[in-house]
Amino acid sequence: MRFTIPVPDAAAHAAARERLDGLVKPVGSLGRLEELAAWLSAAHGCVPPRPLTDVRVVVFAGDHGVSALSAYPREVTGAMVRVFLAGHSGVNVLAEQVGARVRVADIAVDWDVSDVPASVLAHKIRRGSGSIDVEDALLPGEALRAFEAGLSLADEEISTGADLLIPGDMGIGNTAVCAALVAASLGLPAAEVVGAGTGVDSAGLARKVEAVSAALARAAGRVEDPFERLTALGSACAAATAGFLVQAAARAVPVLLDGVFSGAAALVARDIAPGAERWWLAGHRSTEPSQAFALKALGLEPILDLGLRLGEGSGAVQAVPTLRAARAILADMGLLADLT
Numbered sequence: 578m579r580f581t582i583p584v585p586d587a588a589a590h591a592a593a594r595e596r597l598d599g600l601v602k603p604v605g606s607l608g609r610l611e612e613l614a615a616w617l618s619a620a621h622g623c624v625p626p627r628p629l630t631d632v633r634v635v636v637f638a639g640d641h642g643v644s645a646l647s648a649y650p651r652e653v654t655g656a657m658v659r660v661f662l663a664g665h666s667g668v669n670v671l672a673e674q675v676g677a678r679v680r681v682a683d684i685a686v687d688w689d690v691s692d693v694p695a696s697v698l699a700h701k702i703r704r705g706s707g708s709i710d711v712e713d714a715l716l717p718g719e720a721l722r723a724f725e726a727g728l729s730l731a732d733e734e735i736s737t738g739a740d741l742l743i744p745g746d747m748g749i750g751n752t753a754v755c756a757a758l759v760a761a762s763l764g765l766p767a768a769e770v771v772g773a774g775t776g777v778d779s780a781g782l783a784r785k786v787e788a789v790s791a792a793l794a795r796a797a798g799r800v801e802d803p804f805e806r807l808t809a810l811g812s813a814c815a816a817a818t819a820g821f822l823v824q825a826a827a828r829a830v831p832v833l834l835d836g837v838f839s840g841a842a843a844l845v846a847r848d849i850a851p852g853a854e855r856w857w858l859a860g861h862r863s864t865e866p867s868q869a870f871a872l873k874a875l876g877l878e879p880i881l882d883l884g885l886r887l888g889e890g891s892g893a894v895q896a897v898p899t900l901r902a903a904r905a906i907l908a909d910m911g912l913l914a915d916l917t
């Protein structure tokens with residue numbers, strides 16, 4: 578599968594840098610905001626960049642075979658889908674604060690359901706994913722189908738006006754999958770990447786390291802190809818999130834990555850479509866070690882570090898005002914040259 582990923586506009590980046598240096602402030606004094614302003618100028622190909630008025634969060638919901646490694650029961654995944662639909666989740670509330678819309682897609686929730694809108698189920702791939710310590714997460718062909726589902730979700734959002742995309746995740750057990758994907762992608766041992774997820778104790782952490790080690794040993798020799806990696810160690814949600822990220826880049830729409838799940842999916846997505854990472858920013862730093870490894874490998878520095886570990890897109894949503902502020906300095910600040 579080959580993607581043509583556009584290259585952000587270097588001339589707009591340089592023009593933004595020049596304007597930033599001429600704004601009514603000491604050179605460089607707005608720090609990271611200046612870097613973000615130039616980044617967005619390059620993404621939009623103009624100075625100042627366009628306002629970010631239509632921000633969309635898509636929450637990829639699905640179960641994972643390793644859900645017993647979580648501090649919470651598997652049933653929470655489906656129950657949370659109803660909470661997203663009712664508008665009462667963490668990300669619903671935080672998105673409301675910044676005027677972002679939240680959509681939830683059931684990619685692989687393991688439940689019997691008939692009373693959620695058909696649009697929520699439209700991209701469903703399967704119920705749950707395999708327990709990666711003992712079996713592949715996905716059947717042959719499913720990683721590609723899930724990737725294409727994510728791609729379609731990005732297309733749907735972009736075609737209806739989204740100017741900034743945020744991938745969210747809801748899936749009990751998914752931090753073990755993230756650890757496995759990141760470890761396999763970067764050649765790291767399980768013990769370095771496994772974290773406490775929703776909050777397991779030290780015995781739970783040890784079980785998780787053991788399971789991720791077993792998964793890595795089982796998949797050894799097959800993880801070079803990113804779709805094989807998703808099949809062996811990922812999940813339908815991981816593949817769908819990767820597709821979402823690649824298609825945003827292919828259509829030159831900026832993305833704010835969220836926590837560990839979108840970081841792990843981004844690492845695999847970059848292997849599918851090299852260069853796509855130029856269209857992604859890291860919204861925040863998660864408490865999960867695998868996210869730090871993933872972001873470092875992608876060359877991304879988180880905008881915020883608030884100690885969040887909720888997922889759902891919640892941390893990335895918090896970074897939206899910062900990105901808007903970065904645009905505003907380019908659009909609205911006066912020039913040093915006009916000082917009287």
Ligand SMILES: O=C(O)c1ccc[n+]([C@@H]2O[C@H](COP(=O)([O-])O)[C@@H](O)[C@H]2O)c1
Pocket residue numbers: 646647648649746747748749750751752753773774775776777835836837838863864865868885886887888889
């Ligand atoms: O985004 C993060 O960094 C993050 C860190 C820890 C937990 N989570 C959320 O919690 C769930 C996964 O945690 P766990 O312990 O069940 O693997 C999943 O629904 C994630 O959205 C998310």
Ligand SMILES: Cc1cc2nc[nH]c2cc1C
Pocket residue numbers: 649653657746747748775887888889
């Ligand atoms: C309640 C709950 C909400 C979540 N949102 C993302 N992951 C979650 C995990 C739990 C347990």
